[in-house]
Amino acid sequence: MTPASTGKAVTIKKMFSRETAISIDIQADKSILWALLTNASDFPRWNSTVISIEGEIKPGGKIRLKSTLDPKRVFKLSVKEFDADTRLVWGDAMGQRVYTLKSIGQNLTHFTMTEKIGGPIFPLIAKMIPSFDQSFEHYARDLKKEAEAISNTK
Amino acid sequence: MTLEQLTNEFELGRPHLKSYLLRITASAEDAEDIAQDTFIKASQKLHTFRGNSSVKTWIFTIASNLAKDNLRAKKRWTENVTDICKAKAIANPTYFADMMTIQTTSPHGQFEVREHITFCLTCISKSLPLEQQICILLKEIYDFKVSEIAQILTTTEAMVKYYLHTSRAKMITIFEGRCALINKEGTCHQCSELNGIFNPKQDFEVEKNKIEMARVLETGDKEHLLDLRLQLMKEIDPFSSNGSDFQLHHLAHNRKIMENYSERSAE
Numbered sequence: 001m002t003p004a005s006t007g008k009a010v011t012i013k014k015m016f017s018r019e020t021a022i023s024i025d026i027q028a029d030k031s032i033l034w035a036l037l038t039n040a041s042d043f044p045r046w047n048s049t050v051i052s053i054e055g056e057i058k059p060g061g062k063i064r065l066k067s068t069l070d071p072k073r074v075f076k077l078s079v080k081e082f083d084a085d086t087r088l089v090w091g092d093a094m095g096q097r098v099y100t101l102k103s104i105g106q107n108l109t110h111f112t113m114t115e116k117i118g119g120p121i122f123p124l125i126a127k128m129i130p131s132f133d134q135s136f137e138h139y140a141r142d143l144k145k146e147a148e149a150i151s152n153t154k
Numbered sequence: 155m156t157l158e159q160l161t162n163e164f165e166l167g168r169p170h171l172k173s174y175l176l177r178i179t180a181s182a183e184d185a186e187d188i189a190q191d192t193f194i195k196a197s198q199k200l201h202t203f204r205g206n207s208s209v210k211t212w213i214f215t216i217a218s219n220l221a222k223d224n225l226r227a228k229k230r231w232t233e234n235v236t237d238i239c240k241a242k243a244i245a246n247p248t249y250f251a252d253m254m255t256i257q258t259t260s261p262h263g264q265f266e267v268r269e270h271i272t273f274c275l276t277c278i279s280k281s282l283p284l285e286q287q288i289c290i291l292l293k294e295i296y297d298f299k300v301s302e303i304a305q306i307l308t309t310t311e312a313m314v315k316y317y318l319h320t321s322r323a324k325m326i327t328i329f330e331g332r333c334a335l336i337n338k339e340g341t342c343h344q345c346s347e348l349n350g351i352f353n354p355k356q357d358f359e360v361e362k363n364k365i366e367m368a369r370v371l372e373t374g375d376k377e378h379l380l381d382l383r384l385q386l387m388k389e390i391d392p393f394s395s396n397g398s399d400f401q402l403h404h405l406a407h408n409r410k411i412m413e414n415y416s417e418r419s420a421e
């Protein structure tokens with residue numbers, strides 16, 4: 001699923017899965033976005049949806065993420081794909097988060113983030129999992145703001 | 155460029171180069187050695203200089219690479235470096251006597267609050283990742299442009315901007331949390347404590363208010379306060395200031411403590 005670059009989240013619900021996606025165009029080189037998305041300890045400074053990330057975001061890395069979506073819970077995630085400046089995937093048994101970066105002009109990057117969760121027991125727990133839409137929109141907005149501030153550094 | 159031209163350029167820029175190296179390595183000896191090695195390497199590679207950058211940028215590139223080699227195996231310092239080193243200084247029976255001796259025998263042995271602020275900045279900057287520390291020093295203290303820093307670090311301008319932005323953000327957070335000069339709740343009072351010990355006749359409040367950073371607290375935003383702190387550093391040559399011997403001795407102490415601390419932490 002690749003939504004339009006509006007910064008608005010789109011969610012598709014199915015019986016055994018749910019997928020949320022967001023896209024936004026950011027006036028910054030994609031290496032800046034990549035640096036922000038892979039510097040775990042710096043996340044809480046600029047990303048209002050992240051309380052903390054422990055561990056390193058690197059190939060095969062393990063991270064422990066606390067999100068404002070569910071502050072009492074620690075998500076134990078593995079980095080599954082790490083293609084520098086292009087694609088980052090992390091996840092657990094229930095689902096995975098995919099980040100993609102694509103240059104669409106000088107200092108202009110198309111950012112997409114999707115998260116698909118699901119499995120055989122998904123119908124039983126679906127109602128307990130909060131909507132990601134607002135969190136995704138804050139995430140994309142924060143990333144855009146921070147990356148563009150960096151890009152505008154003189 | 156001839157060897158004579160290089161020698162002239164190098165000697166003109168040597169004080170800046172040495173102070174830059176001191177602030178990266180926290181060692182006067184290493185700064186001197188790396189500066190010397192930089193000249194030797196530059197003279198050996200003189201035929202490769204094509205004038206694609208200024209001589210200053212080329213020399214700082216060589217020096218930065220040598221400094222990175224020197225620092226690669228060493229751990230970065232911690233944000234609470236001043237707390238750790240203060241505790242060790244208090245426990246060391248000769249530390250204060252040595253400092254008093256420097257103060258009474260050296261023409262560069264004065265304690266000045268403004269110099270201590272820049273000393274503190276040097277120590278705290280060593281808690282940044284090395285690339286971030288190098289970027290903020292080159293940009294804010296030694297007046298290099300983003301494009302020149304990208305050449306020096308062999309990276310892109312985008313990444314230099316990232317390093318600059320994140321290093322500034324981190325420094326602001328650290329000083330806001332620690333420095334009692336800019337935050338009444340700050341945990342570090344080392345400036346006033348050392349002033350009381352080594353400059354007891356000097357009223358700290360009077361001295362403090364001579365420093366713009368401490369005067370503009372009401373109006374200065376956090377970015378501006380960091381700029382003023384960096385401006386102070388820019389104005390002070392750590393090898394020839396009124397208190398250079400005092401602060402260099404203090405820095406050597408902190409370096410020794412932090413290298414042992416880092417080694418122990420790594421075990």
